Amino acid sequence: MQNDDSLLNLSPVDGRYASVTHVLRPYFSEFALMKYRLQAECLYLEWLSRWKVIRLVKQKEKIIIKNIVRSFSFDDANRIKVFEDETKHDVKALEYFLKEKLEETTLTDLLPFVHFGLTSEDVNTLSYALMLKESHAEVILPALSSVLDLLHTFASANVKSVMVARTHGQPAVPTTFGKELAVFYARVKKLENRLATFRFEGKLNGAVGNYNALAFVFPKVDWFRFSKEFISSLGLSSNLVTTQIIPSDNWVEYFQLLAEVNTIFVGLCQDMWQYISQGLVVLKRDPKQVGSSTMPHKVNPIDFENAEGNLSIANSYFELYTRKLLVSRLQRDLSDSTVKRTIGTALGHTVLAWKSLIKGLEKISFNPEAARTELNAHWEILSEAIQVYLKIHGDAKGYETVKTATMGKQFDAKTFRRLVKKFPSLAKLTPASYSGLAKKLAELALQS
Numbered sequence: 001m002q003n004d005d006s007l008l009n010l011s012p013v014d015g016r017y018a019s020v021t022h023v024l025r026p027y028f029s030e031f032a033l034m035k036y037r038l039q040a041e042c043l044y045l046e047w048l049s050r051w052k053v054i055r056l057v058k059q060k061e062k063i064i065i066k067n068i069v070r071s072f073s074f075d076d077a078n079r080i081k082v083f084e085d086e087t088k089h090d091v092k093a094l095e096y097f098l099k100e101k102l103e104e105t106t107l108t109d110l111l112p113f114v115h116f117g118l119t120s121e122d123v124n125t126l127s128y129a130l131m132l133k134e135s136h137a138e139v140i141l142p143a144l145s146s147v148l149d150l151l152h153t154f155a156s157a158n159v160k161s162v163m164v165a166r167t168h169g170q171p172a173v174p175t176t177f178g179k180e181l182a183v184f185y186a187r188v189k190k191l192e193n194r195l196a197t198f199r200f201e202g203k204l205n206g207a208v209g210n211y212n213a214l215a216f217v218f219p220k221v222d223w224f225r226f227s228k229e230f231i232s233s234l235g236l237s238s239n240l241v242t243t244q245i246i247p248s249d250n251w252v253e254y255f256q257l258l259a260e261v262n263t264i265f266v267g268l269c270q271d272m273w274q275y276i277s278q279g280l281v282v283l284k285r286d287p288k289q290v291g292s293s294t295m296p297h298k299v300n301p302i303d304f305e306n307a308e309g310n311l312s313i314a315n316s317y318f319e320l321y322t323r324k325l326l327v328s329r330l331q332r333d334l335s336d337s338t339v340k341r342t343i344g345t346a347l348g349h350t351v352l353a354w355k356s357l358i359k360g361l362e363k364i365s366f367n368p369e370a371a372r373t374e375l376n377a378h379w380e381i382l383s384e385a386i387q388v389y390l391k392i393h394g395d396a397k398g399y400e401t402v403k404t405a406t407m408g409k410q411f412d413a414k415t416f417r418r419l420v421k422k423f424p425s426l427a428k429l430t431p432a433s434y435s436g437l438a439k440k441l442a443e444l445a446l447q448s
Contacts, residue, residue, distance in 0.1 A: 013348040020355050021348040027135035028344025034080055035072045036127035037094050041115060042069055044204070047230045053218055054113050064105050068098070091120035117214040119207045121332065125246045128340060129202040129236050132251065135347065136198070143354050144192055144261065148185060150361050151268075152446055155181035159442040162435045163280060163371040164378055171378045173385075174431055177280070177366050179438040182445035184268045189448050191261050198257070201250040202236040203227070208331055209242040244332040248325035258350060259318040262311040265357060269308040272360065276301045279370040284363045303360030310353035317346035375431035379416035380406050382429055386419070389426055 009015030026032055042065045049057040057065070076097065083093035095115045102111055115123070159178035164171050204227045205211050211223045224240060231238040239246055275281035283299045324339050383406040390398030405419055413430075420426035 011345065013345055013352070017348070017352050020352050023139050024135060024344050024348055024351065027131045027139070028347065030341075031074065031077050032131065033127060033341075034077050034094060035069065036130050037091065037123050038072060038098060039069045039130070040123050040126040041094065041098055042066070043234070044118070044230070045110065045114060045116075047226070047233070048113055048116065051221065051226055053221060053226075054110060057107070057110075061105070061107055064107065068101050089120075091115075091123055094123075117206055117211075117217070118204070119244055121245045122204045122206070124337075124340075126202045126204065126231070126234065126236070128251075128343070129200040130234060132254065132343070133200045133235060136195070136200075136254075139351060140258075140347065141192075141196060143351050144188075144195070147265075147354050147357055147361075148188060148192060150358055151181060151185045151188075154361055154364075155179075155185055155442060156446055158366050159439045159446075161366050161368060161371065162375065162432050162438075164374050164381060164431070171374075171381050173381050174375065174435045174438075176435055176438040176442060177371070179442040179445075180271070182442040184264060186445040186448055187264050188261055191257055191264075195254075195257055195261075198254055199237045200254070201239045201246060202231045202234065203239050203242045203246040204230060205240065205242060208244050243328070243330075245328055245336065248321070248336075252322050252325055255318040255321045255346070258347075259315045262315050262318075262350060262353065265353065266308055266311050269304040269311070269357065269360075272304050272364070273301050273308075276304075276364070278374075280367055280374070281364050282367045284365070301360065303356045303363065307353045307356035307360060310349045310356065314346050314349035314353060317342060317349070321346075372432070376413065377410065379411040379413055379431060380409055381431055382416060382426075382434055385429055385434060386423075386426060389423065 006015050006018055009018075013021045045054075046057055046062060046065060048054045079100075080090075080093050080097045083096045084090050087093050087096070099111050099114050102108060102114065155178045157178070158181065159176055161177040162174050163177050163180075165175040165180075166172055203209070205223075206213055211227075214221070214223050227240065228238040237250075239250070272281060276283060283301060285299060289299075320339065321343075325336055328336060383402050387399045387402040390401060395401060411419075417427055420429075
């Protein structure tokens, strides 16, 4: 049961679907962004000390710094908002908050080195990169793995389930249901492998990407190495050549991988919807569920429909990021800032779609009786076998001969056998036995 507050949320990601998408709040809420910024600032201060740019930060003082991040609370976030109301600048507000915290400690002499030589985008870039990296590891990859595991199980159970394949919507030669699912599995598995090794980029190089202030006051410091090692310590890849903002190519590449996964899943949802419509796949009945407000008999493929809708919403955001984040006027403009704040929404719709897809797959079963009925109603799908058989036995016009006899017609077993009565090898064929290497191909795909 939702409380009154959730019923007032403007976005369904935080309202209707919050029970699923709440797992992303620790990474992409405004509170989370503040905390990641605070973490970046504190780690940078410690790194300056490690490199002896500033005095040594003692072990007890490191604990103080860590506790500022660890104990970050809603009261702290509201304090930052007070500073932001005055400064009209969210990163500067966080800087003032951190200095206020440090004033109460033995680190007061280091206040001038908070946010030292940085631009806001150094902090923002590292924050968003960490948000993406950690949510990727803790939420996105596990969610995708759950879909693939279920798809693998379902495909494996149906590698022998022969059915009529359709090309252009028309009956084609037979395949197996497991092979059809294995194709989707193999496609997404390749993308999962690429996502598993994906590394996010960060930058730390000042106002226009040239280390101007840092190189001016500390010219003997190897700022390239400082930047590389600091960013690497965060589990990120360093991009040294940037403007004020990091080129978003790396992040867009990640979003495009997710969009490709989502688009493949759109195809899966649509195919499952078709199979259910044709009766080849059956939905489990839930006596408490209602399929229609007026037609009591209905059991709808609502989970696949919900998944398709949310996949499309997520991909509309990912497409926006491709158009918007790769372009910035001169050194930078601020229009990217509000766009980046929607990343959690895009990932929210993605996770929501994948969860719906899982629910849909858990509710279905293959209908072998319907598959047999359809196979037995379409013996004309063996015309391929006839024409290739005739060709290898000397009939150069085998295709044309079979076309004349079968095109646009629907055959039953008796009609087929009359057509091939002169050829004993063909007479033994049935639609159910003509699935080629579908089973072996499915098993091969599912080994990946």
